[in-house]
Amino acid sequence: MTKKSEPYSFVALVRKRPNSSVQAALWVALTLVVLVFPAFSSVYVVYMACLIGINIIATVGLNLTVGYGGLLSIGHSAFLGVGAYVSGLMWVHLGTPLPVNIIGGAVAAFLVGIAFGVPSLRIKGVYLAIGTLAAQYSLYFIFQQWASVTGGDRGLSLPKLDVFGMGETGFYYVVALLTALLLIAAKNLFRTRIGRAFIAVRERDYAAEVLGIDVVQTKLLAFGLGAAYAGVAGALGGAFLRIVTPDQFTLIVSVFFLAAVVVGGRASILGSILGAVFMTLMPEILQFVLRVVSGGANLAVVIVPLREIIFGGLIVGFLLFEPRGLVGLIERAFGNAETFDSKPEA
Amino acid sequence: MSELLKLEDIFLSFGGVNALSAVSGIVNEGKITAVIGPNGAGKTSLFNVISGFYRPTGGLVTYAGIDLLRKPSNERASLGIARTFQNIALFSGLSVLENIKLGAHAHLKANALTASLFLGGPAREERELTATIDQDILKALGLYEIRDRPVSGLPYGQQKRIELARAMVMRPRLLMLDEPFAGMPQEEKHRMADSIRQLVSSGTVTALLIDHDMETVMGLCDHIVVLNFGKVIASGVPEAVRKNPEVIEAYLGTG
Amino acid sequence: MHQFIEYSIIGIASGGIYVLAALGFIIIYKASNVFNFAMGEMMMLGAYFFYLVDKQLGLGWIIGLAGALGLSALLALAIERGLLRPLLGRPPVVLVMVTLGVGSILRGFAGLIWGPDVVQLAEILPRKPLFIGDLLIPGKLAWSFLWVGLLAGAFMVYYRFSKAGLAIRAASSDQATAEGLGINIRGVFSLTWVMGGMLATAAGIVAGSVNGITPQLGLVALNVLAVVMFAGMTSVGGSLIAGLFIGWMETIVGAYLGAAWQNFLPYVVVLLMMIVKPTGLFGEHRIERI
Numbered sequence: 039m040t041k042k043s044e045p046y047s048f049v050a051l052v053r054k055r056p057n058s059s060v061q062a063a064l065w066v067a068l069t070l071v072v073l074v075f076p077a078f079s080s081v082y083v084v085y086m087a088c089l090i091g092i093n094i095i096a097t098v099g100l101n102l103t104v105g106y107g108g109l110l111s112i113g114h115s116a117f118l119g120v121g122a123y124v125s126g127l128m129w130v131h132l133g134t135p136l137p138v139n140i141i142g143g144a145v146a147a148f149l150v151g152i153a154f155g156v157p158s159l160r161i162k163g164v165y166l167a168i169g170t171l172a173a174q175y176s177l178y179f180i181f182q183q184w185a186s187v188t189g190g191d192r193g194l195s196l197p198k199l200d201v202f203g204m205g206e207t208g209f210y211y212v213v214a215l216l217t218a219l220l221l222i223a224a225k226n227l228f229r230t231r232i233g234r235a236f237i238a239v240r241e242r243d244y245a246a247e248v249l250g251i252d253v254v255q256t257k258l259l260a261f262g263l264g265a266a267y268a269g270v271a272g273a274l275g276g277a278f279l280r281i282v283t284p285d286q287f288t289l290i291v292s293v294f295f296l297a298a299v300v301v302g303g304r305a306s307i308l309g310s311i312l313g314a315v316f317m318t319l320m321p322e323i324l325q326f327v328l329r330v331v332s333g334g335a336n337l338a339v340v341i342v343p344l345r346e347i348i349f350g351g352l353i354v355g356f357l358l359f360e361p362r363g364l365v366g367l368i369e370r371a372f373g374n375a376e377t378f379d380s381k382p383e384a
Numbered sequence: 385m386s387e388l389l390k391l392e393d394i395f396l397s398f399g400g401v402n403a404l405s406a407v408s409g410i411v412n413e414g415k416i417t418a419v420i421g422p423n424g425a426g427k428t429s430l431f432n433v434i435s436g437f438y439r440p441t442g443g444l445v446t447y448a449g450i451d452l453l454r455k456p457s458n459e460r461a462s463l464g465i466a467r468t469f470q471n472i473a474l475f476s477g478l479s480v481l482e483n484i485k486l487g488a489h490a491h492l493k494a495n496a497l498t499a500s501l502f503l504g505g506p507a508r509e510e511r512e513l514t515a516t517i518d519q520d521i522l523k524a525l526g527l528y529e530i531r532d533r534p535v536s537g538l539p540y541g542q543q544k545r546i547e548l549a550r551a552m553v554m555r556p557r558l559l560m561l562d563e564p565f566a567g568m569p570q571e572e573k574h575r576m577a578d579s580i581r582q583l584v585s586s587g588t589v590t591a592l593l594i595d596h597d598m599e600t601v602m603g604l605c606d607h608i609v610v611l612n613f614g615k616v617i618a619s620g621v622p623e624a625v626r627k628n629p630e631v632i633e634a635y636l637g638t639g
Numbered sequence: 640m641h642q643f644i645e646y647s648i649i650g651i652a653s654g655g656i657y658v659l660a661a662l663g664f665i666i667i668y669k670a671s672n673v674f675n676f677a678m679g680e681m682m683m684l685g686a687y688f689f690y691l692v693d694k695q696l697g698l699g700w701i702i703g704l705a706g707a708l709g710l711s712a713l714l715a716l717a718i719e720r721g722l723l724r725p726l727l728g729r730p731p732v733v734l735v736m737v738t739l740g741v742g743s744i745l746r747g748f749a750g751l752i753w754g755p756d757v758v759q760l761a762e763i764l765p766r767k768p769l770f771i772g773d774l775l776i777p778g779k780l781a782w783s784f785l786w787v788g789l790l791a792g793a794f795m796v797y798y799r800f801s802k803a804g805l806a807i808r809a810a811s812s813d814q815a816t817a818e819g820l821g822i823n824i825r826g827v828f829s830l831t832w833v834m835g836g837m838l839a840t841a842a843g844i845v846a847g848s849v850n851g852i853t854p855q856l857g858l859v860a861l862n863v864l865a866v867v868m869f870a871g872m873t874s875v876g877g878s879l880i881a882g883l884f885i886g887w888m889e890t891i892v893g894a895y896l897g898a899a900w901q902n903f904l905p906y907v908v909v910l911l912m913m914i915v916k917p918t919g920l921f922g923e924h925r926i927e928r929i
Contacts, residue, residue, distance in 0.1 A: 110732045112676075112739065157914040164674040164735055165917060168864065172906040175861065179903050223500035230499040230506045231485070231492040237477045238486055244437060245473030249554070250461025250490030259496055293743055296736065305477060343750030343854070350743030354722060357737055361729075 072214050076207045084210050090318045091213035092274045097298040097314040098224050098307065099267020104296070105304030106233065107260030108240030110167040113154075113174035114268055114295045119181055119287030120147040121269030122276035126194045127187070129277075136199065136212070140273045147269025148262045150177070155261040159254055166261070174289055181284035193283030196276060213274055220267060225307050236260050237305070290346065297349045300356050303363030312364040321345065387446075388413040388558055388590050389434070394443035396429055396614075403429045404440065404614045411558070411607075416584055416591045418601045421611035422634055427594040428470055430611070431562055435460060435467055447558065461490040464557035468547045468564065470594075476536035480527060480546055483535055484517055485510075487553030521549045525579065541572045548579065559583065561593040565600050573597065577604045598635075602626060610634070645775060646894045647887055652780040654886020655787030656846045660863040661870065661878035662794060663838030669811040669873045670831040673723065674735050677742035678839055679860025684745050685711040685840025686847035686856060687753055690760055707844060708837050715836025719829055742857065749854040757851040760844070783845045790841050791879065794834075798875060807831055811873065862889070865905035868912040871922015881920070 076084050096118060103111045121143030128139045150173075158169025181188050188194060201208030227233040238246040239256045246253055276282045294317060302313020324344065360366045389411040396404040404426045411417045419427050432438045434445055436457030445452040447463065455463070466487070474483050492513070494506040522528040525545045530538065535546060544564060551559055564580065565573045577600055583589045595601050601608065602622040610618040610625060612634040618625050625631055660682060667675050675681075688710040693703025722737055769781045798804035809817040810827040818824050843852070846859060862885065870881035885908065893901030912919060 104732070108730065108732055110735055154910075157910060161913070161917045164731060165913060167674065167676075167735055168868065168909060169913060171861065171864070172909045176903065176906045176910075179899070179906075183899055226500050226502035226506075227496070229502060230494040230510060231489050232494055232496055232499040234478060234482055234486050235489060238475050241475045241477060242473050244457075245469060245475075247437075247458040248435060248460060248467050248473075249486050249550075250458055252458050263496065290743075293739065296739070300736065339754060340751065342755075343747040346743045346747030346750065348747075350740040350745075350747065353740030354737050354744065357733055357740070358722065358725060361733075 072218075073211075076210055081206060084206055086318070086322070088210050088213045088278055090315055091210075091217040092271050092278065093295075093298065093318045094217050094311055094314040095220050095274070096268050096271035096295055097302065097317075098221060098310040099264040099271070100295045101264075101299045101302075101304060101306070101310045101313075102224060102227075102236070102267065103260050103264030104299050105306065105309070106228070106236045106240065107257060107264075109159075109257060109261055110164070111170045111261065111264060112167055112289070112292050112296065113170035113172075113177070114264070115287040115289070115291035116170075116174045116177035117147040117151055117265040117268035118272035118275065118291070119177055119282075119284070120150050120265075121272030122282045122286070123181065123188055123194065123272075124269075125273035126196050126276045126282045129196060130194065136201070136277060139277075140216070140270055143273035144266045144269040147272065148266040151262045151265025152258055155258050159257045159261065166257075174292060178284055178287060181287065188282075188284070191284060193281050194276070196280045196282065198280065199277050209278065213278075216270065216274065220270065221307060221311070224267075232259070290349070293349050293353075297352045299363075300353050301363055303365030304361075306363070306365045309363050309365040316364065320348065324348065386413045387411070388448060389592065390444075390446040391430075391434075392444040392446070394430070394433055394440045394445070396426075396433060396438055396440045402614050404433070407443070407611070407614070407616055409609045409616065409619060411590060411592050413590050414584065414587065415606040416580065416593070416604055417607045417609065418605040419592070419594050419609050419611060420596070420598065420601055421617075423596075424613075425611040426614040427611055428562060429614075431467065431560060431594060434465075434560065461554055464555070465560065466551035466554040466556035466558070467560040468544075468551055468562055470562040470566070472540075472543050472547055474535045474543055474546060474550075476534065479532050479534055480538075481514065481517065481522075481531045483546055484521065484527075484549045484553055485513055487550040488513055490554070517549075517553060521552055525549050540567050541569075544568070544576070545579075548576075552583065556589060559589050559591045561591065563595055564593055565595050565597050573600050580604065598626075642894075643891075646890050648776055649780060650887035650890030651883050652776065652784035652886070653849075653890060654883040655784045655791075656842050656849075656859075656882075657863055657866045657886050658791050658879055658882030659787055659838050659842035659845065660860065661866040661882050662791065662875065663835040663842065664863060664867055665870070665872060665875055665878055666798075666807065666831045666838070667835040668867075669875070670807050671723075671828045672731065673738065674731075674872075675835065676735060676738040677718070677745060678835070678863065679857025680742040680745035680749075681711060681715065681836055681839035681857075682843030682846065682860065683852065683854060683856035684714065684749060684843070685836070686760065686843035686852045687749055687758075688840065689844045689847070690753075690758055690852065693760070704844070707840050711836045711840040712833045715832045716829060719832035723832075724825070724828075746854050746857060753854070755854060757853050759851045760847045779849050783849055787841075787845055790838075794838065795875070795879075803830060862905040865908040865912075867919070868909050868917075869919055871919025873923050874919060874921035877919065877921030 124146040125139035125143035128142045154173040158166040235251045235256045243253045298313035298317040303309020391409045394407040608625045617630045618628040689707035692706030767778045769776045866881045866885045870877035
């Protein structure tokens with residue numbers, strides 16, 4: 039989404055603009071930080087960084103579907119599950135290296151996404167949302183019941199991964215690299231007719247048809263790509279946590295990513311990053327606050343409901359008051375108060 | 385003089401209401417044809433039938449010898465039919481340039497894989513497209529200054545011109561314009577009419593338009609079809625139509 | 640055969656709960672085109688409201704019922720007025736996301752206030768099993784079906800014959816014309832949400848009476864989704880048949896194929912309907928004018 043070319047637009051600053059030396063300097067600095075920071079940080083911080091990277095990938099994927107594509111997907115975590123199980127199984131049974139497993143997971147998630155998308159996208163309205171809900175629960179059912187393959191509730195245990203002989207840090211670099219590549223890939227889509235078609239179909243599909251865009255195919259692509267990104271995130275997550283269980287892929291996880299998209303900013307790559315960072319850190323901050331407030335009392339019973347309230351509250355709150363998400367808040371601070379969701383006629 | 389678009393006995397109804405009855409007409413190649421009539425006469429419905437959005441209950445639409453009703457609506461673009469909308473169908477999430485680039489969608493080659501890499505093919509076609517639009521279209525329609533602005537919030541007249549620009553990028557053979565002059569001051573109407581005339585006289589484009597403004601339409605068009613209550617009540621050259629008593633009645637009487 | 644009939648009756652009886660919930664869902668969608676993803680949570684909270692007034696405040700089940708209906712009506716109104724009304728012009732995706740968020744919030748509050756453990760509702764349904772000939776039907780189920788029947792019947796009468804019901808049907812069929820005729824569309828929206836909330840509460844209380852309540856009770860709403868898809872999202876009458884049928888099918892599948900398949904069945908139905916007939920058996924195809 040291009041904004042007015044105001045000199046102080048924060049988003050324009052961060053956006054790739056040719057011939058901007060400030061731009062280039064910022065990117066170099068960022069790359070350096072990302073490359074060098076594990077040397078100065080504790081294991082916990084590197085752990086969180088990996089988690090953030092994985093969540094960024096999943097959030098960008100969901101943003102492609104929901105933000106750019108305008109399609110409501112409530113089953114995103116199921117596709118993470120597909121990626122996690124397929125790549126994990128490939129590793130355990132085929133012994134293939136990590137990159138191959140990740141691709142396997144992504145492709146499987148893409149295909150499963152398309153499979154659920156085809157019946158749901160041919161018809162207008164809220165049917166895709168229903169289809170994704172069906173996907174969420176059907177896939178959970180399969181993860182849980184097909185115990186001979188998936189290990190059922192006990193899950194899949196994965197061996198330790200040692201990348202480049204650097205252990206934890208090695209994995210961090212893998213995550214960082216993949217995150218960067220997938221972010222660039224997503225951004226590139228919107229420099230071409232593919233990305234433009236997503237937005238056109240989201241806003242007015244009849245006008246898109248007139249322009250020669252195949253609306254159903256475009257929606258399927260937006261949906262399938264989102265699922266593929268989730269597949270990558272799931273594959274990475276599985277390798278990271280070394281265990282894959284059905285309970286990692288439930289409705290609340292899907293709502294988590296939806297919140298990340300809404301909070302960060304729909305139809306914004308930067309928003310996806312901000313949203314993922316925010317949502318990943320939020321439970322940690324929440325736990326910290328609770329510990330301080332309650333002085334060590336039994337938190338377990340309270341954490342899950344609190345999380346549900348916060349996730350839901352964030353979605354509702356941002357949709358009501360700042361539909362452009364955190365990106366919108368930043369823009370607003372710089373004086374740019376455009377609206378995002380207004381129906382074109384309104 | 386060849387027939388580019390031929391309508392034969394189009395019937396269209398919505399749950400009991402007859403929107404179009406036995407509508408027939410011919411659009412000749414290289415000419416400017418207008419469909420006029422009072423509000424609710426069925427003009428936009430006719431466009432929607434041609435675009436493939438409404439399925440008529442009877443009749444035939446032939447375009448360059450092809451049975452258009454058998455084709456899905458998104459194939460119109462590659463067949464060379466472009467269309468604008470009465471209430472301006474621009475995409476507010478995109479800039480002026482990006483909106484116009486969408487016109488070339490059917491001609492571009494990038495797919496999801498090549499697009500995400502953006503090396504070679506897609507980069508080149510985007511560059512070339514931007515250059516073409518800059519040179520041939522933006523300057524001609526006076527849109528160059530606002531090329532990177534988001535389309536929301538732009539004045540109505542400019543938005544209409546952007547929609548026209550997008551239609552032009554489609555390199556159409558048949559250009560369908562729904563109310564291209566609506567809501568414009570007189571001077572802008574003249575400019576829009578000039579743009580349309582220039583397009584057609586360049587030799588490759590045939591124009592079919594809908595509008596209310598009798599004066600502008602009479603001065604611009606070669607052939608006029610008048611609709612009232614979904615039926616054709618007159619058809620011919622502007623001078624003849626202007627004098628037709630039924631047409632006068634339709635506009636001044638109950639219309 | 641004897642067993643099959645027993646199972647069938649049990650299935651139909653449990654389908655009654657689905658009918659109520661489906662009615663609540665459909666009435667909201669019919670009038671305002673909003674897909675209320677918080678339906679299950681409204682059922683759950685309605686049951687908890689009943690528990691609150693009846694047992695926790697000790698006011699007895701009659702006041703408990705009234706209290707629950709009243710509180711849930713207020714909640715529904717608050718949701719509609721406070722959250723959905725301001726978002727009226729936005730794309731439908733946004734409205735649906737909001738109901739999703741609301742569902743999550745409601746679930747969280749229930750978990751915070753009443754904890755995750757199962758809570759038993761007061762024994763308003765007699766436990767003694769009923770015998771039809773020599774077929775045994777669990778007492779709670781039989782009585783719940785009776786209550787459901789009464790409530791659904793009352794609702795249908797109101798919907799068919801009252802001015803409000805007429806207004807709802809008019810607004811759902813053609814909003815612009817209805818408004819032109821003087822029907823208060825915003826009022827209709829609020830009314831359908833209140834009705835939806837109350838129906839959800841009734842369904843929740845009945846469901847809770849049979850099995851007890853937890854904050855997860857809302858998950859049964861996903862089965863209701865199958866009913867709604869099967870009937871058609873706009874068919875009030877169809878939901879009666881669909882609810883009973885799905886309830887019956889679930890029980891039969893559960894009895895003969897096991898619990899896992901019983902849980903899986905609703906999604907099969909949903910996907911099947913989407914492929915074969917997305918508007919459901921009785922739903923209407925809403926024409927979109929360009």
